[in-house]
Amino acid sequence: GSRRPATCRAAALFWSCLNWTPASLAAEYGTMEVSVSHGIEETTGRTVKSRMPLASFAQMLEGSTGSTPYLKQLDLELAMPLEQQRHLRELRSLELALTWWGTSVRTYLWMGSAGCITGLHNDDEDNFLVQCHGTKRVCLFPPECHGQLYVNTKYDSGTRCCDVDVFNPDYKRHPRFKDVTSWEVVELHPGDVLFIPAFWWHAVLTTSSKWK
DSSP states (O other): OOSSOEEETTTTTTSGGGGOOHHHHHHHHTTSEEEEEESOTTSSSOOEEEEEEHHHHHHHHHTOSSOOOEEEEEEHHHHOHHHHHHHHHHHTTOHHHHHHOOSOOOOEEEEOOTTOEEEEEEESSOEEEEOOSSEEEEEEEOGGGGGGTTEEEEEETTEEEESOOTTSOOTTTOGGGGGOOOOEEEEEOTTOEEEEOTTOEEEEEEEEOOOO
8 A cells, every 4th residue: 555644534433432522531431540741742851741540631621721731642452441442343444444454453542632742753653543532733754854853862662753843843953844845734633534654754733622
């Protein structure tokens, strides 16, 4: 298949995960402790995290009027095995998945308010981003752009991170970023599925977090 990003609009519109809300997940898993991130942890500098019950984080999200901490990469197989099983059944329904999918699949949950950012990075495996609620903006850069993206030394489990804030670039600190000539911007809405090939650089901004 293609080794470029691809968006399947509304491909997951009727998946069970689109019924998830902070409140519904908290009702089932509220006592579970989760780790949440403060700030953009992919950039050079101290990574700040805190732990809290999922119910407390859900309450924070439901009542938020600004940016909140970010629940990132919650492993559904470990934390919510029943949801993991449902999600995998639905993922198999995608023709896109049948084309590109490898033999090892893990599913993770991200949850945050408008303004939450996953900083620029790449992964050594293919990814499908399924948008459940609200909207996200994803900026993607091909692997060969690494020389303009200020790759740093934060390397964790197959991920390489960058110091450039693509949503608010500082060209004095990162002048080579101006030399990037190839990139894609994708706006995701509920039910959309974005395929991100391995080693493509990507950053994600939550632009709205309206819960059904």
